């Protein structure tokens with residue numbers, strides 16, 4: 503593939519080409535795919551950024567390997583590292599970023615087909631993206647249950663445990679298994695909502711990928727499901743997931759808050775975006 507090939511769909515593979523496509527009303531069914539990079543400016547570290555990412559800072563948890571913190575078999579043996587991290591990441595402590603508000607803005611404009619997020623921080627929800635538009639591919643802190651008998655566990659009690667840095671156990675005395683928020687660990691199945699919506703990207707007329715290293719499957723395959731000729735935009739610090747290889751791909755490399763601000767300005771939505779964010 504010639505990475506410099508002209509787009510068949512956009513007047514140019516640039517911010518302006520993209521903005522014109524949106525302004526001219528060609529983007530009515532936008533799919534957005536996000537990862538930890540959209541929440542770093544809220545103060546939540548991502549996994550893989552060098553120096554600042556969680557994986558670079560897990561030494562204090564004394565893990566055998568970084569991913570163990572989200573590994574279900576390791577959790578069974580030693581849930582403390584996960585709960586230490588949960589104490590830091592638990593929703594309610596952080597304000598959504600302007601990137602989260604940008605996704606809400608797409609919804610307000612009636613253009614958001616679906617948001618696929620890998621994040622577990624619930625900031626998209628807090629920014630006002632409605633529940634039915636969000637696919638939390640890796641689950642979230644919204645529910646919790648016993649890892650053995652699957653009995654749901656009350657939210658307020660989990661919260662107390664997380665605040666106190668203690669480990670919750672199933673209330674069924676016959677069970678007493680470990681309780682875990684329903685975020686997807688390595689070795690666990692993704693929620694059925696992910697698989698039920700896996701074909702949604704084929705219906706999109708624009709795909710926006712924000713703040714993800716696209717290293718985790720099956721999520722990483724979602725952008726590839728968009729039809730050829732559909733523009734795919736990557737707004738990320740680094741190039742990832744083969745984006746840029748199709749002739750209708752646009753790369754806006756750099757900080758995602760800056761990227762969505764530039765895009766909003768080029769489309770004429772600058773004030774709408776800042777107003778929404780100010781109210782969040």
Ligand code: CNA
Pocket residue numbers: 536537538539540541542543546547548549550551555556620621622623624640712713714715716717718737738739740742756757758759
């Ligand atoms: P990742 O692998 O850590 O990748 C993050 C990506 O975002 C990298 O490519 C970074 O270069 C990029 N990035 C970081 N900061 C910015 C920024 N300000 N602007 C633009 N790009 C930026 O994270 P992924 O989400 O790709 O990995 C999947 C895991 C991470 C999911 O299972 C999540 O549950 C998990 N995670 C979630 C959170 C959260 O909910 N906020 C935090 C940490 C990890």
